[in-house]
Amino acid sequence: MTGLVLLGDEAIGQGALDAGLSGVYAYPGTPSTEITEFIQRSKEARERKVHARWSANEKTAMESGLGMSYAGKRAMVCMKHVGLNVAADAFINTGITGVNGGLVVVVADDPSMHSSQNEQDSRFYGKFAMIPVLEPATQQEAYDMTRYGFDLSEKFSLPVMLRITTRLAHSRSAVVNSDNRKENVIKLPTDLKQFILLPALARKRYKLLLSVQDKLETESIASGLNRIEAGEDHSRGIIACGLSYNYYQEVAAEAELKHPVLKIAQYPVPPELLNEFVKQVDRVLVLEEGAPMLEESLTGVLENGYQIGGRLDGLLPRDGELNPLLIKEALEIPVETPREVPEIVKNRPPALCKGCGHIDMYNALGGALKPYGPGRVFSDIGCYTLGALPPYNAINSCVDMGASITMAKGASDAGLRPAVAVIGDSTFTHSGMTGLLDVVVEQTPVTVIISDNSTTGMTGGQQSHATNRLEEICLGIGVEEEHLKVMNPLRKHHEENMLMIAHELAYEGVSVIIAQRECVQTASRRLRSQKSVKS
Amino acid sequence: MKRDIILAGVGGQGILSIAAVIGMAAVESGLYLKQAEVHGMSQRGGAVQSHLRISDSPIASDLIPEGSCDMILSVEPMEALRYLSFLAKDGWVVTSSKTFENINGYPPVEDLYNEIRKIERHVIIDAYSIARELGSQKVSNMVMLGAASEYLEISQDSLEEALKALFGRKGEGVVELNIKALKAGKNGVRI
Numbered sequence: 001m002t003g004l005v006l007l008g009d010e011a012i013g014q015g016a017l018d019a020g021l022s023g024v025y026a027y028p029g030t031p032s033t034e035i036t037e038f039i040q041r042s043k044e045a046r047e048r049k050v051h052a053r054w055s056a057n058e059k060t061a062m063e064s065g066l067g068m069s070y071a072g073k074r075a076m077v078c079m080k081h082v083g084l085n086v087a088a089d090a091f092i093n094t095g096i097t098g099v100n101g102g103l104v105v106v107v108a109d110d111p112s113m114h115s116s117q118n119e120q121d122s123r124f125y126g127k128f129a130m131i132p133v134l135e136p137a138t139q140q141e142a143y144d145m146t147r148y149g150f151d152l153s154e155k156f157s158l159p160v161m162l163r164i165t166t167r168l169a170h171s172r173s174a175v176v177n178s179d180n181r182k183e184n185v186i187k188l189p190t191d192l193k194q195f196i197l198l199p200a201l202a203r204k205r206y207k208l209l210l211s212v213q214d215k216l217e218t219e220s221i222a223s224g225l226n227r228i229e230a231g232e233d234h235s236r237g238i239i240a241c242g243l244s245y246n247y248y249q250e251v252a253a254e255a256e257l258k259h260p261v262l263k264i265a266q267y268p269v270p271p272e273l274l275n276e277f278v279k280q281v282d283r284v285l286v287l288e289e290g291a292p293m294l295e296e297s298l299t300g301v302l303e304n305g306y307q308i309g310g311r312l313d314g315l316l317p318r319d320g321e322l323n324p325l326l327i328k329e330a331l332e333i334p335v336e337t338p339r340e341v342p343e344i345v346k347n348r349p350p351a352l353c354k355g356c357g358h359i360d361m362y363n364a365l366g367g368a369l370k371p372y373g374p375g376r377v378f379s380d381i382g383c384y385t386l387g388a389l390p391p392y393n394a395i396n397s398c399v400d401m402g403a404s405i406t407m408a409k410g411a412s413d414a415g416l417r418p419a420v421a422v423i424g425d426s427t428f429t430h431s432g433m434t435g436l437l438d439v440v441v442e443q444t445p446v447t448v449i450i451s452d453n454s455t456t457g458m459t460g461g462q463q464s465h466a467t468n469r470l471e472e473i474c475l476g477i478g479v480e481e482e483h484l485k486v487m488n489p490l491r492k493h494h495e496e497n498m499l500m501i502a503h504e505l506a507y508e509g510v511s512v513i514i515a516q517r518e519c520v521q522t523a524s525r526r527l528r529s530q531k532s533v534k535s
Numbered sequence: 536m537k538r539d540i541i542l543a544g545v546g547g548q549g550i551l552s553i554a555a556v557i558g559m560a561a562v563e564s565g566l567y568l569k570q571a572e573v574h575g576m577s578q579r580g581g582a583v584q585s586h587l588r589i590s591d592s593p594i595a596s597d598l599i600p601e602g603s604c605d606m607i608l609s610v611e612p613m614e615a616l617r618y619l620s621f622l623a624k625d626g627w628v629v630t631s632s633k634t635f636e637n638i639n640g641y642p643p644v645e646d647l648y649n650e651i652r653k654i655e656r657h658v659i660i661d662a663y664s665i666a667r668e669l670g671s672q673k674v675s676n677m678v679m680l681g682a683a684s685e686y687l688e689i690s691q692d693s694l695e696e697a698l699k700a701l702f703g704r705k706g707e708g709v710v711e712l713n714i715k716a717l718k719a720g721k722n723g724v725r726i
Contacts, residue, residue, distance in 0.1 A: 005558060005559070005562050005568065007572070030574055031574060033574075034574070114573070115574075167571060167597050167598065168597065170571060170572045170573065170574050171569060171570060171571040171572065171586075171597040172558065172568070172569070172570040172571075172572070173567075173568055173569045173570070173594075173597075174562060174567070174568060243597075246595045246596045246597060247595070247596050247598070249595035249596070250595040250596035250600060251600075253595065254600075323596075323598050323600070323601075324596050324598065324600035324601075325600055325601045325602075328600075335601075335602070336602055338601050338602045338619075338620035338621070339602075339619045339620055339622055340619070340620070341616060341617060341618075341619045341620055342616055342619070342650045344613075344616075344642040344646050344647065344650065345613055345616045345617050345642075346613070346638055346640055346641065346642065347582075347638075348545065348580070348581055348582040348613075348614075348637070348638055349581055349638075350546070350580060350581035351580040351581070351637065353580065460574070
């Protein structure tokens with residue numbers, strides 16, 4: 001057995017390159033980041049001049065991907081599940097416009113919220129947009145389905161969603177890759193009005209989308225990705241979606257189970273296939289990573305006599321990712337009591353790095369806020385969200401990218417003084433700038449601290465669009481020059497930084513303070529690489 | 536042949552390098568491999584683990600089922616205990632003695648050792664001192680891999696080949712030091 005040993009994410013990157021990809025568009029987000037990073041590192045991608053720079057956010061990524069598709073080339077857009085909320089406007093409408101060159105949208109969900117604020121299941125978005133969704137179980141399938149996804153996209157002139165979860169994204173295994181397909185040449189859509197969603201045209205496009213749904217169902221059997229695997233023991237049947245198939249295989253091999261299995265890896269799933277399967281077994285266990293989407297569609301709301309079990313009836317937990325043990329328990333396979341973890345083992349939560357600029361920023365902010373009391377710091381998504389944990393206990397909100405400034409605005413409108421927003425540099429250019437425009441237009445009394453470490457830190461230090469642009473952006477949006485301050489968050493400047501913040505907190509208008517110091521991780525990587533170049 | 540190993544440590548301690556070396560050595564030896572890693576938020580000074588599965592037949596699950604792990608290989612003694620529910624009855628715990636104390640209320644180290652000693656098959660090794668004597672505490676992780684190697688059923692040669700392939704571009708010196716660490720771990724004194 002030879003081949004490449006790749007993360008699920010990397011297998012998708014390789015699959016896309018081999019499928020003739022001309023551009024990947026993405027904003028970093030765990031667990032999707034490594035797809036784009038793989039393509040950025042690829043020598044072949046560089047030689048082919050495949051676009052692989054980061055986008056400002058998932059929406060700009062989605063639209064750029066659509067633009068490349070318009071021009072006839074194959075594009076891929078990658079994001080984490082909550083990124084799809086940002087891209088949703090473009091994403092849903094892409095189902096209506098359809099595509100020209102193949103367009104694959106990879107969405108990496110994070111059940112159990114290892115590194116996210118929710119565990120939403122992106123398959124719902126696929127259903128909502130009425131486009132095909134592929135859900136691989138293995139790294140090899142991730143590779144193969146990425147390639148197939150581009151062909152499928154071009155066959156039906158629709159975007160295709162590839163849905164993965166953290167466990168596949170960040171697990172490595174051997175992958176065998178196949179021949180390289182040439183990139184498409186530039187070619188305009190045959191109908192130059194295809195992408196104009198004026199109501200009259202959109203109505204036609206929508207009818208077209210509705211009319212291909214049957215064909216998409218047929219395709220999901222013809223592709224071989226949804227298939228019934230026979231078994232002698234009809235007392236139960238297993239419907240295994242995506243990655244959960246692996247866990248069932250693991251349990252079945254150990255416990256020598258012989259239940260029929262319906263493996264699901266492509267949506268929409270034809271009702272006929274589900275009917276055929278459910279009829280041949282006494283009861284069904286539905287395994288889904290994420291929400292009980294298929295299970296709910298099978299149980300419905302009416303009593304239909306079928307015994308369908310899974311996350312809804314409590315056989316499996318309603319939340320969190322699956323694992324072999326949970327499936328054993330659902331199948332009533334005896335499990336030995338595992339060893340107990342001794343009580344002396346303490347939690348070790350993630351923490352801000354030693355020497356991190358966010359720490360000094362929070363210390364200065366905390367000092368300046370002391371006279372006002374707690375409860376007035378709206379924060380955002382990034383390393384600085386760890387300011388929520390002791391010993392800092394420095395923030396009071398973290399909801400979505402960019403929500404800090406706008407939540408501070410609403411609280412300020414309600415009369416809260418001072419109202420503070422803490423946002424990172426990359427999050428600011430992702431989704432904070434429009435919120436800043438809102439407060440500037442109304443001169444809402446809000447103190448915005450942009451904690452600028454000049455990188456996208458939490459996801460591993462990707463290029464930030466904000467680097468060296470923050471002051472100009474803020475002035476351009478209309479922040480008054482005398483209330484745009486820059487500070488160096490270092491312990492030795494604590495007093496002056498605290499006074500600067502205190503001064504702005506008292507201002508009845510918009511203040512922006514840029515706390516600028518390079519991320520200690522990117523700084524040490526930079527110094528190391530400089531050293532190795534010299535030696 | 537089938538080995539399920541949980542690699543444990545704190546973000547930045549190099550457990551993914553251990554995983555990469557074993558993984559490459561396993562694949563080069565013609566074995567199947569699955570290795571689940573932790574990226575993102577959990578990396579920042581938090582507890583980090585990797586499920587590493589190698590086998591001569593195809594592997595289904597990316598996660599090791601609870602109660603069936605052959606070895607917990609840890610670069611930190613408290614982390615060695617965190618995943619104990621995964622350890623099989625006859626499983627090994629192989630850990631470095633050196634603590635990484637970045638939280639309040641870190642337990643007394645002797646208590647941790649006592650808990651580890653309750654596990655029938657355990658190895659505690661002063662990887663930190665061994666690595667420092669070799670010239671860099673950074674290779675503690677390779678000392679630990681060396682200490683675990685005889686239970687892994689992967690030849691010393693393929694581990695060394697994997698080290699060369701993975702660290703080759705960092706220069707001859709780095710490769711040599713890591714190989715030395717691997718050997719020292721294999722022969723190191725258990726405490």
